[in-house]
Amino acid sequence: MATAAVELRHINKRFGAVQANRDVNLRVAARTVHGIVGENGAGKSTLMSILYGFYQADSGDIAIEGQPARITDSSAAIALGIGMVHQHFMLVDTLSALDNVMLGAEPGWRLQAARAQVRAQLDVLMRETGLQVSLDALVSELPVGERQRLEILKALLRGARILILDEPTAVLTPQETEALFETLRGLRARGTTVLLITHKLQEIMALCDAVTVMRQGQVVLDCAIQDTSIDGLAEAMVGRRVNLGRDGKRAQPGAVLMAARGLNWTDALGVARLRDVSLTLRAGEIVGVAGVAGNGQSELLDVLSGLLAPAQGQLQVGEASYTPARWMSTRVARERRIAHVPEDRHRRGLVLPFAAWESAVLGYQALKRYSQRGWMRRRAMREDTAAMLERYDVRPRNPDLRSSQFSGGNQQKLVLAREALHEPQVLLVGQPTRGVDIGAIEFIHGRLRAMRDAGGAVLVVSSELDEILALADRVVVMNAGRITGELPIEQCTESALGRLMGGAH
Amino acid sequence: MSAQPVELPRWMDVALLPAVNLALALIVAGIVVTLVGFNPLQVLTLLAKGALGSQAGISYTLYYATTFICTGLAVAVAFHGGLFNIGGEGQAIMGGLGAGLAALAWSAQLPAGLMLPVMVLSAALFGGLWGAVPGALQAWRGSHTVITTIMFNFMAAALLSYLLVNGLKEPGNMTPESRAFAPSAHMPGVHEALGAVGIDWPRTPLNLTLLLALAAALLCYLGLWKSQPGYALRAVGYAPDAALYAGMQPRTLMVVAMATSGALAGLVGVNEIAGVHGRLLPDFVAGAGFAGIAVSLIGRNHPLGIVLASILFGVLYQGGSELAFEINGFSRDMVFMLQGLIVLFAGAMAQVAAPLLFKAWRSMGGGRQHG
Numbered sequence: 001m002a003t004a005a006v007e008l009r010h011i012n013k014r015f016g017a018v019q020a021n022r023d024v025n026l027r028v029a030a031r032t033v034h035g036i037v038g039e040n041g042a043g044k045s046t047l048m049s050i051l052y053g054f055y056q057a058d059s060g061d062i063a064i065e066g067q068p069a070r071i072t073d074s075s076a077a078i079a080l081g082i083g084m085v086h087q088h089f090m091l092v093d094t095l096s097a098l099d100n101v102m103l104g105a106e107p108g109w110r111l112q113a114a115r116a117q118v119r120a121q122l123d124v125l126m127r128e129t130g131l132q133v134s135l136d137a138l139v140s141e142l143p144v145g146e147r148q149r150l151e152i153l154k155a156l157l158r159g160a161r162i163l164i165l166d167e168p169t170a171v172l173t174p175q176e177t178e179a180l181f182e183t184l185r186g187l188r189a190r191g192t193t194v195l196l197i198t199h200k201l202q203e204i205m206a207l208c209d210a211v212t213v214m215r216q217g218q219v220v221l222d223c224a225i226q227d228t229s230i231d232g233l234a235e236a237m238v239g240r241r242v243n244l245g246r247d248g249k250r251a252q253p254g255a256v257l258m259a260a261r262g263l264n265w266t267d268a269l270g271v272a273r274l275r276d277v278s279l280t281l282r283a284g285e286i287v288g289v290a291g292v293a294g295n296g297q298s299e300l301l302d303v304l305s306g307l308l309a310p311a312q313g314q315l316q317v318g319e320a321s322y323t324p325a326r327w328m329s330t331r332v333a334r335e336r337r338i339a340h341v342p343e344d345r346h347r348r349g350l351v352l353p354f355a356a357w358e359s360a361v362l363g364y365q366a367l368k369r370y371s372q373r374g375w376m377r378r379r380a381m382r383e384d385t386a387a388m389l390e391r392y393d394v395r396p397r398n399p400d401l402r403s404s405q406f407s408g409g410n411q412q413k414l415v416l417a418r419e420a421l422h423e424p425q426v427l428l429v430g431q432p433t434r435g436v437d438i439g440a441i442e443f444i445h446g447r448l449r450a451m452r453d454a455g456g457a458v459l460v461v462s463s464e465l466d467e468i469l470a471l472a473d474r475v476v477v478m479n480a481g482r483i484t485g486e487l488p489i490e491q492c493t494e495s496a497l498g499r500l501m502g503g504a505h
Numbered sequence: 506m507s508a509q510p511v512e513l514p515r516w517m518d519v520a521l522l523p524a525v526n527l528a529l530a531l532i533v534a535g536i537v538v539t540l541v542g543f544n545p546l547q548v549l550t551l552l553a554k555g556a557l558g559s560q561a562g563i564s565y566t567l568y569y570a571t572t573f574i575c576t577g578l579a580v581a582v583a584f585h586g587g588l589f590n591i592g593g594e595g596q597a598i599m600g601g602l603g604a605g606l607a608a609l610a611w612s613a614q615l616p617a618g619l620m621l622p623v624m625v626l627s628a629a630l631f632g633g634l635w636g637a638v639p640g641a642l643q644a645w646r647g648s649h650t651v652i653t654t655i656m657f658n659f660m661a662a663a664l665l666s667y668l669l670v671n672g673l674k675e676p677g678n679m680t681p682e683s684r685a686f687a688p689s690a691h692m693p694g695v696h697e698a699l700g701a702v703g704i705d706w707p708r709t710p711l712n713l714t715l716l717l718a719l720a721a722a723l724l725c726y727l728g729l730w731k732s733q734p735g736y737a738l739r740a741v742g743y744a745p746d747a748a749l750y751a752g753m754q755p756r757t758l759m760v761v762a763m764a765t766s767g768a769l770a771g772l773v774g775v776n777e778i779a780g781v782h783g784r785l786l787p788d789f790v791a792g793a794g795f796a797g798i799a800v801s802l803i804g805r806n807h808p809l810g811i812v813l814a815s816i817l818f819g820v821l822y823q824g825g826s827e828l829a830f831e832i833n834g835f836s837r838d839m840v841f842m843l844q845g846l847i848v849l850f851a852g853a854m855a856q857v858a859a860p861l862l863f864k865a866w867r868s869m870g871g872g873r874q875h876g
């Protein structure tokens with residue numbers, strides 16, 4: 001057997017009461033792309049952090065290219081030829097691409113000479129790998145895909161032969177993703193070993209040579225890619241069979257429940273976030289809003305839920321009509337049975353230091369049921385919370401637990417349970433399953449479909465194309481604040497949507 | 506994926522940890538006292554005896570505690586609304602001015618049964634307005650309360666001096682003090698109240714404002730945790746975006762929080778002006794507004810914790826002045842040092858000992874069922 005690029009043996013790591021890694025063995029053959037998948041909290045990030053020197057394992061051995069290694073910090077990892085591209089880029093926005101590459105690894109103390117030297121090295125590297133980056137542009141001016149290429153270049157220039165990528169495609173369009181995969185295949189051909197952390201199983205199947213699946217801190221599956229399938233991986237991740245596909249039912253659109261016309265909004269920096277956006281929501285259908293994050297979807301949700309009054313436009317909800325001067329408030333929106341599951345559950349959907357029962361009435365606290373002459377009716381609040389936890393299978397079923405102490409999936413289920421409790425006609429949902437594990441995704445999707453089948457109008461904003469394709473009956477694509485296209489689900493293909501997400505009409 | 510923060514069981518968090526922190530502060534203070542050349546045990550005994558060893562000592566301790574409860578609550582209410590009110594000093598001065606002006610205007614006509622409530626309301630109103638203005642400035646203009654409330658402290662002190670010198674001072678009197686109020690503006694001392702029911706109690710500045718302060722603490726608890734406005738206020742403080750999402754009015758709530766905060770600090774004016782001095786004079790707050798920050802910090806911003814921390818600070822103040830009196834050469838500054846150490850250990854470094862306690866607790870088998 002050839003020497004492994006990375007070999008981890010019997011790794012254990014514990015944080016307080018949580019065993020994050022339990023007797024983990026991982027062998028990554030040199031010159032391969034090796035996928036590591038698992039749900040949130042499965043221990044894959046901990047394992048990579050141990051490999052990159054952020055954490056020390058409590059016990060276990062590491063060997064890099066056959067040599068036993070002690071990786072005490074990230075500079076030790078870099079010295080061993082390990083590079084990491086984090087999910088959130090570690091770049092300084094106000095410096096040029098070139099300076100970012102140099103930062104912390106300047107070949108001399110005279111910056112101009114150092115710049116010339118690094119630029120020459122980078123030119124060679126860019127030619128060899130096909131990773132093109134405009135070196136003199138400020139990082140803040142670079143598109144996301146280019147920033148990622150810069151991160152990879154940075155790692156390669158520091159001598160990385162083993163490259164760890166943490167959720168690299170979370171911020172990319174399908175086209176950018178394909179370009180990244182081409183690059184990674186090229187790097188593999190040049191002799192680089194790639195470790196790919198992701199939760200997108202299609203990407204594993206498309207790119208990897210081998211895959212390791214983790215669950216609850218342990219390795220539960222370790223095999224060559226041809227020996228498994230998407231369903232097999234999903235089952236290994238969750239520990240049971242899951243179904244994330246469409247349910248086959250067809251939407252039966254009914255009356256128009258909400259109609260927005262010509263919405264325009266420009267932010268404080270003068271960037272037009274919404275440009276002439278029109279949208280109709282009908283009873284009994286799920287409308288998906290696709291787009292790379294940051295193209296106006298968040299603002300659209302804010303406008304439709306009453307959080308933000310647009311500069312221009314009009315909104316029709318049932319009989320009522322709203323104009324920018326007298327826009328619907330969030331309170332009126334709730335009275336009109338428009339519920340909103342916000343994109344950011346940590347900052348908006350929940351108050352993290354609040355007990356679950358306090359977060360479970362957020363927005364509805366002033367209802368007669370919950371309020372008596374200005375005092376909180378705790379009994380009613382707690383009863384409803386207990387019912388929500390039960391109905392939406394939120395664990396643990398403890399209304400007194402702090403909101404921050406639930407896992408991401410359970411927090412999201414709690415928010416959804418709250419918004420569903422008051423029988424909304426229109427449900428606006430932002431990123432319904434961001435940071436949520438597969439079991440909870442299946443559950444949340446089921447609830448959203450059930451609300452549609454019960455005659456509700458559901459608007460789903462998601463940057464996960466798979467999610468849109470699994471849920472929506474009609475798909476609207478946004479780019480740079482504009483709706484670039486609207487397709488019934490039958491006509492949606494990844495490439496068609498990808499083109500619209502990139503701004504093509 | 507970061508390391509899990511230590512989660513101590515509740516009893517350790519609210520009782521054991523503060524006790525350990527207090528002990529640490531005392532140990533370090535003991536070392537300093539030894540280095541300076543005194544016997545730490547003797548100092549500690551004298552301190553405790555001076556503060557708690559006699560009826561008079563206890564009374565003085567509680568009199569100081571009354572003031573600290575008011576300023577501590579003021580800091581806590583603002584804190585739960587996400588605001589840092591450093592203006593307790595100025596708000597307390599304004600409270601005293603409010604109480605004093607009401608007494609100067611009406612104490613000759615009104616009976617005590619009316620005069621005292623009017624003074625309390627006036628003190629709360631003046632203090633509240635002095636807090637509301639910085640609150641409004643932050644809510645609508647983004648001027649940070651930390652800056653504005655500090656500036657308002659100076660303005661309050663200057664305003665009081667100006668009014669005393671240019672109008673309220675008695676003609677012919679060289680000291681900047683108002684004339685004495687009529688007796689109806691006197692908050693009864695505890696010795697008078699107890700005397701009325703036949704209990705003999707030494708004469709001290711401790712007065713019935715203590716009951717007012719305790720009632721305020723109870724109201725703060727109910728208001729913050731059981732009422733709708735308190736719920737909204739805490740939502741604004743912890744997660745302003747979530748509060749907007751929930752349809753609350755963060756700006757209005759900020760002003761309400763600062764007004765309530767200022768009103769609480771204003772009650773110090775009742776304790777000092779109506780309870781002790783019986784006339785309006787400068788410098789009656791004497792740093793209590795700032796001590797309130799430490800009190801609230803140590804009391805974990807909870808009314809019960811604040812009452813306990815206020816008593817602790819009362820002990821330090823009273824015991825400290827006894828010490829300076831009893832031990833030749835022992836300066837009051839040593840007591841300030843001890844206060845500083847307590848703030849350091851119980852406030853700023855409150856969680857430093859937590860991981861150690863957690864380990865000890867685990868090794869004794871605690872919390873296994875969760876693991």
